[in-house]
Amino acid sequence: MADIxxxxxxxxxxxxxxxNLIDVREPWEYEEGRIDTAQNIPLSSLPDKLDDLDAWKDQExxxxxxxxxxxxxxxxxLTQQGFTNVRNLLGGFTEYSAG
Incomplete structure (x- = not known):
């Protein structure tokens, strides 16, 4: 799927x-500023949270x-784990917050 x-x-x-938004930054980064609906799951914690995200496997x-x-x-x-529609936010939070 194309990035967004x-x-x-x-x-x-x-x-x-x-x-379904996942912010993979560290908690301190998330606390400094975030997209309101994003769920904070640091990249290093993602493998431990796969079960929690199972319902999203076939969703964007x-x-x-x-x-x-x-x-x-x-x-x-996530794609390797069977998620079928994962998109990366181009420019990340830095670009999002600048807009």
């Missing part, structure tokens, strides 16, 4: 959509971090 731009995500959130899941590097790893990992 910050513009597209912002438009969808403003339209009232609630996509958007992952993001600060710039896109960790979320690229998260996208690859």
């Amino acid at each position: 731009t910050t513009t597209e995500l912002r438009q969808r959130l403003q339209a009232g959509e609630t996509p 899941v958007i992952v993001h971090c600060k710039s896109g590097a960790r979320s690229s790893q998260a996208k690859a990992y």
Whole structure:
């Protein structure tokens, strides 16, 4: 699945959509600023949380971090685990919060 731009995500959130968002940054980063509907699961904790995310396997899941590097790893990992529609937020939270 193609990645998602910050513009597209912002438009969808403003339209009232609630996509499955995972923020893979560390808790302290999440506390400094976040996308309201995002669930914080640090990249290192993702393997331990797979059971909690099982219902999302065939749904769109958007992952993001600060710039896109960790979320690229998260996208690859989730895809390897059988998730069928994982999208990375291009530019990450840095670009999202600048818009």
